[in-house]
Amino acid sequence: MKIFTVIGARPQFIKSAVVSNAFKQYGLCEFLVHTGQHFDPNMSKIFFDEMEITKPHAFLGVSGGGHGKMTGEMLIKIEDLIVQQKPDWVLVYGDTNSTLAGALAASKLNVSCAHVEAGLRSDNRSMPEEINRILTDHASDLLFAPTITSHQRLLREGIPENKIILTGDVMLDAALHFGRSAKSSSSIVTDFGLIKEKFALCTLHRAENVDNKQRLKWIVNQLNEVSKDLRIILPVHPRLRARLYASQLIQSLSENIKLIDPVGFLDILCLQMASSVIITDSGGMQKEAFFQKKPCVTVRTETEWVELLTGGHNRLAIPEQDSILPKVHDAMNASLDWGIQLYGDGNSSDIIAKTLQS
Numbered sequence: 536m537k538i539f540t541v542i543g544a545r546p547q548f549i550k551s552a553v554v555s556n557a558f559k560q561y562g563l564c565e566f567l568v569h570t571g572q573h574f575d576p577n578m579s580k581i582f583f584d585e586m587e588i589t590k591p592h593a594f595l596g597v598s599g600g601g602h603g604k605m606t607g608e609m610l611i612k613i614e615d616l617i618v619q620q621k622p623d624w625v626l627v628y629g630d631t632n633s634t635l636a637g638a639l640a641a642s643k644l645n646v647s648c649a650h651v652e653a654g655l656r657s658d659n660r661s662m663p664e665e666i667n668r669i670l671t672d673h674a675s676d677l678l679f680a681p682t683i684t685s686h687q688r689l690l691r692e693g694i695p696e697n698k699i700i701l702t703g704d705v706m707l708d709a710a711l712h713f714g715r716s717a718k719s720s721s722s723i724v725t726d727f728g729l730i731k732e733k734f735a736l737c738t739l740h741r742a743e744n745v746d747n748k749q750r751l752k753w754i755v756n757q758l759n760e761v762s763k764d765l766r767i768i769l770p771v772h773p774r775l776r777a778r779l780y781a782s783q784l785i786q787s788l789s790e791n792i793k794l795i796d797p798v799g800f801l802d803i804l805c806l807q808m809a810s811s812v813i814i815t816d817s818g819g820m821q822k823e824a825f826f827q828k829k830p831c832v833t834v835r836t837e838t839e840w841v842e843l844l845t846g847g848h849n850r851l852a853i854p855e856q857d858s859i860l861p862k863v864h865d866a867m868n869a870s871l872d873w874g875i876q877l878y879g880d881g882n883s884s885d886i887i888a889k890t891l892q893s
Contacts, residue, residue, distance in 0.1 A: 537564045538891060539622035539646075541613060542591075543572030543633030546706075546819045549800050550628050550651065552586035553708040557888035565589075566620050570609050570633040571596045585799045586713070602632060602663055609636035617644050624649055624891055627671060630664040630818075638671040649891065651705060653678035654685030655818075655839040662743070664818075668839075679887055681705075681878060684842055702886045703879015706819060710804065710826040711881045717801040717808075724809045727768065727793065735765050735863065736810040737792075740772040743854075744816050744834060748782045750854050754834060755784050757852075757859040761814070762791035765863070768806060770795050812867050814859065821849050828873040830866035832859060842877050 538558060542551050551567070558565050569591035583590065593616055597608045613636055617625065625641035627634045628651045641648035653672050657665050672678055678694060680686040681704040689699050724730055737758065745751055758767060771779075771794050779785040788794070798806075804827075807813065813824040813831045821840050824831035831849040843849035847869050852859045 536624070536892065537566060537620065537622040538624050538626050539566050539568065539617060539620055539641075540626045541568050541570065541633055541637030542628060543570035543597075543609075544629070544631045545573055546817075547628040547631070547633070548583065548586060548588060549709050549713075550705045552588050553705055553712055553884045554626075554651070554887055555588065557884035558891075560885075561888040561892045563888060563892060566593075566616075566622060567591045568593045568595065568613065568616060568637075570613075570636070571598045572605065572609075572631055572633045573598070585801050606632045606636050606639075609633060610640050613637055613640040614644065617641065617646055622646060624677075626651065626891075627675075628652060630655065630668045630671070632663075632667065634671050635667040638674045642674040647677065648675045649677040649679065649887075650675040651679045651702075651887065652681055652685075653699070654680040654682075654687075654689040656685075656688055657837045657839045659837050677890070679883075679890075681883070682840075682842060700886065700890055703881070703883040704822060705883045705887070706822055707826055707878045707881050708884045709800075710823060713800060714804055714808075717804040721801045721805040723798065723802040724805050727795070729768070729806075729809055733765060733811040734809075735761060735767045735812045735814050736806045737767050737769045737814040738772070738817050738820055739769075739775050739815070739834070741816040741835070742774075745772075745775045745778045748778075751778055751782060752784060753855050755779075755787060758792055758814075759787075759789040760858070760860045761863055762789040764860070765791075765811065767792040767814070768795065768810075769793065770798050770803070770806075772797065812863055814863065822878065824849070825873075825877070830869060830871065832862045832866055834859065846875060847871055848873075 595612045625637055625646055625648045627637040638648050650671050659665055678699045679702045680699055686701045807827040813829050816834045821831050821833055825848050832852050834852050836853050848871055850862050852862045
């Protein structure tokens, strides 16, 4: 059986690493396509080398431009490859333009499509990711739901139950699998003198945060306030770096905010493990914080991982409305239950491979 996998963003590289490994164990043949949506030569090499991901069989080189242009170019190229490869299944991850392009190409060609991380909803249709999620779910033939909440959401939207598989979250698989090697191979915590030091790990990349000059200025001011109490380590996404320089905000950052170049997944895992709190606008980082038993503050108006809000493991800091510092204090001082099982038992990749095989 041949699986045609579409990836294009760094979190998808990580998910693909553990799922592809499960495919090999079950004797499934995989044709891996990298759309190029989030492409930085250094970052891509770090992720593919560290994750030991097989080099993509096809690189489409589609990046930049508007959503329509990007999705359209991907759709054309993915469609051509599906016709050539004649796969049994097309597999897509998450909620990027690459995800939607893969699902649309498969459905137009009547090739079965499976969606990993199905059923997530923020209920904010102004987010491109929300539109991608909804359309991908309703175009797919098999929906791998990571949580009970996502499973129930799909049922409420009229998806037949026999199309939905509750798997748990593949990022938990990755955190467990790569966490062991991260401890032995990464020296980043020592290199930055962070051993036994309290610090916040911060990541920011969403367009609604970094492309809006007024909002970005607000975020910088808020992080400066946090840095008076707590050192901040901020791996700088290429998009964020460009906006900080363009808006001349780079020089207004506190000296207690350390900007570092983008790092690989093993280094990120070690920074998560050593941190006291995580500040982010990333969907994946919210879950990874939970996996590492670290409180999280999310700089967004909503989250697709609503179950993390219920127990206080994550809390929202609504941009230009809330103050981040009190949220950080509340998160660090809260008594949280880290024993609850929200995302499965780390066996999601196996369930996905076994299901596709059968």
